Amino acid sequence: MRGLLLAVMIAGALPAFAQVDFSGEWAPLYHEDGPERLPGPELGDYTELPINDAARMRADSYDADRISVVPEYQCRPHGADYSMRGLGNLRIWREYDESTQKLIAFHTHLLAWDSERTIYMDGRPHPPEYADHTWQGFSTGVWEGNMLTITTTHLKTNYIRRNGVPRSDKATLVEHWYRHGDYLTVVTVITDPVFLTEPLVRSDNWFLDPGQAIGVFGCEYAPEVPRPTGTVPHHLPGTNSFLHEFADWYGLPYEATRGGAETLYPEYRSRMGKYTPPAKCDRYCTCTTLFNCNLAPANLAPPPR
Amino acid sequence: MTRSALIILGFAVSLFAQAPQNYDDVKVNILPVQGSVYMLIGAGGNTTLQVGKDGVLLVDTQYAPMAPKIMAAVRTLSQMPIKYIINTHMHGDHTGGNGALVKLGAGGGMPRIIANDHALNRMTAAGSNIPDSDWPNDEYFGNSKDFFFNNEAVVVYHMPNAHTDGDSVVFFRRSDVIAAGDIFTPEHYPIIDLARGGSVQGIIDALNRIIDITVPARYQEGGTYVIPGHGRLCEEADVVEYRDMVTIIRDRIADLIKKGRTLEQVRAARPTLDYDTQYGATTGIWTTDQFVEAVYRSLSEK
Numbered sequence: 001m002r003g004l005l006l007a008v009m010i011a012g013a014l015p016a017f018a019q020v021d022f023s024g025e026w027a028p029l030y031h032e033d034g035p036e037r038l039p040g041p042e043l044g045d046y047t048e049l050p051i052n053d054a055a056r057m058r059a060d061s062y063d064a065d066r067i068s069v070v071p072e073y074q075c076r077p078h079g080a081d082y083s084m085r086g087l088g089n090l091r092i093w094r095e096y097d098e099s100t101q102k103l104i105a106f107h108t109h110l111l112a113w114d115s116e117r118t119i120y121m122d123g124r125p126h127p128p129e130y131a132d133h134t135w136q137g138f139s140t141g142v143w144e145g146n147m148l149t150i151t152t153t154h155l156k157t158n159y160i161r162r163n164g165v166p167r168s169d170k171a172t173l174v175e176h177w178y179r180h181g182d183y184l185t186v187v188t189v190i191t192d193p194v195f196l197t198e199p200l201v202r203s204d205n206w207f208l209d210p211g212q213a214i215g216v217f218g219c220e221y222a223p224e225v226p227r228p229t230g231t232v233p234h235h236l237p238g239t240n241s242f243l244h245e246f247a248d249w250y251g252l253p254y255e256a257t258r259g260g261a262e263t264l265y266p267e268y269r270s271r272m273g274k275y276t277p278p279a280k281c282d283r284y285c286t287c288t289t290l291f292n293c294n295l296a297p298a299n300l301a302p303p304p305r
Numbered sequence: 306m307t308r309s310a311l312i313i314l315g316f317a318v319s320l321f322a323q324a325p326q327n328y329d330d331v332k333v334n335i336l337p338v339q340g341s342v343y344m345l346i347g348a349g350g351n352t353t354l355q356v357g358k359d360g361v362l363l364v365d366t367q368y369a370p371m372a373p374k375i376m377a378a379v380r381t382l383s384q385m386p387i388k389y390i391i392n393t394h395m396h397g398d399h400t401g402g403n404g405a406l407v408k409l410g411a412g413g414g415m416p417r418i419i420a421n422d423h424a425l426n427r428m429t430a431a432g433s434n435i436p437d438s439d440w441p442n443d444e445y446f447g448n449s450k451d452f453f454f455n456n457e458a459v460v461v462y463h464m465p466n467a468h469t470d471g472d473s474v475v476f477f478r479r480s481d482v483i484a485a486g487d488i489f490t491p492e493h494y495p496i497i498d499l500a501r502g503g504s505v506q507g508i509i510d511a512l513n514r515i516i517d518i519t520v521p522a523r524y525q526e527g528g529t530y531v532i533p534g535h536g537r538l539c540e541e542a543d544v545v546e547y548r549d550m551v552t553i554i555r556d557r558i559a560d561l562i563k564k565g566r567t568l569e570q571v572r573a574a575r576p577t578l579d580y581d582t583q584y585g586a587t588t589g590i591w592t593t594d595q596f597v598e599a600v601y602r603s604l605s606e607k
Binding site: 052053054055056057058061066070072073075076077113114115116128129130131132133134135136156157168169170193194195229230232234236237 | 334336344346509510512513516517521524525526527530536537538539540541542543545546548549552553556557560574576578579580581582583
């Protein structure tokens with residue numbers, strides 16, 4: 001009888017579903033979309049984005065001076081759908097209910113802007129439509145086997161690419177977190193009825209790095225440029241002279257850089273026009289860290305021994 | 306007066322009168338905002354509620370038939386009498402419940418109904434058809450009015466020639482919440498009531514003043530909350546997005562006017578295309594075409 005009681009107690013302690021522990025310190029891997037994520041996207045590069053005409057025009061009118069001239073933009077963090085693509089040194093920890101020992105939430109901390117996020121695992125509903133929106137939104141997670149699927153709503157308007165391509169506050173973010181040993185893969189699916197004609201699917205990866213120490217990011221906004229009150233830098237339609245740079249540098253047909261769902265699929269290559277690759281890659285082609293991305297291969301320092 | 310201006314005037318008169326809808330199905334939702342302040346969402350504009358030891362203060366009162374439901378919502382939070390009603394402007398979707406709520410919730414004597422003097426003038430003008438029970442009884446002149454209520458400073462700022470010429474923004478200083486009225490309507494383009502003194506530049510100036518008052522907390526969110534005239538609860542960053550939109554569209558239309566474009570040519574140029582999926586409408590009370598026309602006339606008919 002004593003043995004049976006012990007067995008019942010042990011069984012009661014087991015989770016009802018397969019629960020993977022994502023807790024720990026995770027270092028980002030930038031082998032996917034490195035140039036976009038480290039040095040930052042080129043102006044006018046809308047490739048791989050299923051955007052509509054509204055998003056395209058919004059990005060065309062974007063002037064990066066906004067970040068320096070408008071104080072309210074200086075410390076604006078990435079949204080939950082972008083934060084893991086940036087300077088993504090990541091910490092994840094779990095929160096349990098003391099009395100039931102049930103998982104209440106996963107929490108994340110990211111280096112960039114010290115962003116913190118809560119992913120509720122206790123089945124609570126999302127807030128009503130009229131509630132406040134935040135940069136990280138409101139997230140709830142469910143287990144699908146060993147995969148954690150997270151749904152995030154209540155996001156503030158932000159960007160899906162840091163060159164002005166917008167993502168609206170009506171968007172929904174669905175993430176799928178997988179752990180493979182010491183590797184973490186996150187697949188994100190953004191659905192945005194305002195700016196996307198079909199869901200945008202991307203993925204990012206990390207490796208477990210228990211010795212990682214995340215520093216304080218810190219950010220304090222301050223007027224740094226004299227300007228009249230209410231200045232909003234932007235390009236009037238047809239006046240943005242930077243839009244062709246990306247196509248010119250990489251030998252791409254301009255139309256192919258303009259994004260849109262039709263440009264996402266392999267068959268587009270057959271009708272996209274002439275692609276003339278540069279004779280040699282000398283721009284953002286050899287990124288291994290944030291600090292050598294702008295160097296041509298010949299100028300790269302040898303790896304430390 | 307041009308034909309278009311007459312159309313806008315006619316629209317403005319009818320738009321904010323009591324909407325022909327069945328209020329039986331409308332529920333008043335209560336959203337705690339911060340400190341002593343709550344947001345009541347029902348039919349018409351948002352109502353801001355402040356409660357405390359001194360009594361009840363309401364900013365805007367939705368439509369008259371909503372008054373019993375608003376009062377019921379108030380009574381879930383306070384049994385104190387209504388002492389103040391502040392109207393952010395004169396339209397019926399924000400003032401229609403004034404008289405009815407005074408009857409239902411006064412208790413401790415006649416509440417003071419505060420509004421800018423331009424709003425009072427519009428409400429009492431011949432032909433306005435607004436019952437005198439809804440009229441403000443404590444109008445203020447000049448830039449602002451302030452008083453201390455429920456343990457905090459309440460500051461009412463006049464925002465000249467914005468949505469109308471009698472707009473007010475209410476700042477609850479300890480709670481750190483702003484009731485913005487229809488200067489800020491994140492669900493749609495700002496309604497510029499030209500016939501009642503509104504202007505696109507006034508909207509932009511008012512949004513910039515709100516941004517000056519707001520201070521975000523950690524992570525650039527929270528801090529000062531902003532209750533819009535219509536739509537969800539917001540913060541500074543949301544106001545910045547909206548200010549940017551109005552400013553950019555103003556600049557585009559001003560550029561087209563400078564180039565000699567007619568209204569029809571401006572419309573054909575689609576200066577709002579990148580914002581239409583977020584704020585625009587082809588039907589309803591305030592379409593994209595109406596907004597573009599209002600901006601055009603606001604900039605060209607000075």
